[in-house]
Amino acid sequence: MIRVGITGQAGFIGQHLYNFLGTKAEQVSRSDFQRDMFDNPEALTDWVASCDVIVHIAAMNRHEDPQVIYDTNVGLVQKLIDACKSAAVTPKIIFSSSTQEEQDNLYGQSKRDGRQLLETWAQEEGGSVTSLLIPNVFGPFGKPFYNSFIATFCHLLNTGGAPEVHQDAEVSLIYVNALVAHFYAAIISEESGVVFKAIEAPYKAKVTEVLQKLEHFKTSYVEQGQVPDISQAFDIDLFNTFTSYIPKDYFPRKFVKHTDNRGAFVEIMRAGTSGQSSYSTTVPGITRGNHYHTRKVERFAVISGKASIKLRKVNTDKVYEYILDGSEPAYVDMPIWYTHNITNIGDEELITLFWINEPYDPADPDTYFESVD
Structure with a gap:
């Protein structure tokens, strides 16, 4: 040691x-x-x-x-x-x-x-x-x-x-x-x-x-909610730098919900780069996560149920909390070096969609466990 x-x-x-x-x-x-x-x-x-x-x-x-x-x-x-x-x-x-x-x-x-x-x-x-x-x-x-x-x-x-x-x-x-x-x-x-x-x-x-790259990030990501093309190393490094300056009250971002007599339609993700999509169901009272990433771009989208999403920058004390309700679908993106979790605070099953810019690799997971609270 x-x-x-x-x-x-x-x-x-x-x-x-x-x-x-x-x-x-x-x-x-x-x-x-x-x-x-x-x-x-x-x-x-x-x-x-x-x-x-x-x-x-x-x-x-x-x-x-x-x-x-x-x-x-x-x-x-x-x-x-x-x-x-x-x-x-x-x-x-x-x-x-x-x-x-x-x-x-x-x-x-x-x-x-x-x-x-x-x-x-x-x-x-x-x-x-x-x-x-x-x-x-x-x-x-x-x-x-x-x-x-x-x-x-x-x-x-x-x-x-x-x-x-x-x-x-x-x-x-x-x-x-x-x-x-x-x-x-x-x-x-x-x-x-x-x-x-x-x-x-x-x-x-x-x-x-x-x-020019940073201005493009502002237009596509901040104003339009779209993750830009970050397939090149320099671009993702710049993007993760740029997003660290976005005020924390920017989130949660509500989706546009289209409703008619058949039901509802919500576009969850639009990205100019590849990634991995997944979803989870969580029973009431259960917390998922309590980990952080050093390079990955990740989105949590709550589409059903009620959730508390918490973030805390590593080696600091301040905890940011966002309350999301599936009746008004919304998302929060996870900043790098912020440990984060999601808890079902409702009475019904919570359904969350996840997007991350690179597939999970057990040999290089870029996932470090640390409790938010």
Whole structure:
């Protein structure tokens, strides 16, 4: 069992890595990091002593004064080194650097100089440092106007704003799920000493191309209720990023119900991509689910009976609840990294239709069990 700690655990990349490691409980345990530890030398010293591996992600990305960015980031590295020396430990340190090391700006310089400080420490103290040179990262839950232009575009499109392209450059991109897999590989790697790796960007796209895709998602999915074509890896990664910014009060979405003397007709699903459809019956008082997905797109449609659908983002406390009644058929889509369930709260059998964008694969189910409540 490898004891892993993550500085910047609550940040964009940090929270994704922390949650990913939660799916690897047989291989790693997590030593929780608190924001104020860098201001408390004793607490930081105790924390580094509790870790076999430290992933150093904490950093300042933006500030009106670039010198503050430089001083902050290099200062955090120095505090981490000082804590290791104080505790007389040499945990393996994985350093999150940036392709901006190669650019002439103080953020990039802070990453380069911080990496070099850690490499010197490793050489002098007999430690191990793996530095990962990371391209532009995007994914769910990024902070708009801070983490990436994609986060900003998604936020604006889902809150009535109008994204603007100031420079239509081609950008190298990596999805956060792919990035944390690289971190995990470094965590379990037996490589020692000073290691430097440049992470290849799986995607390259112009800013306008990304915006066009996101605008299409808004039109087809948000406005028309249709899942777009997400058969390509880049498209589903962008789609799962986009949907994470949709306000939670967007659901449930009522279907259009057509009724005549023969009965009723409801169109359940229209999609520009392949998937798997199924249905379940649930007796009163029974709950199904209590699991989450990290990549799958899933829809719950209640067509008969009364249901409570609950969602909770992994490692948070807030629970969202939706009440659906088959007399007014409606659906709720399950966001990734939200554990979810459905309960029959009525007096009759509950009938639910399910759609998911990929068939169930027992060898790679992308299904992790965790109670909502």
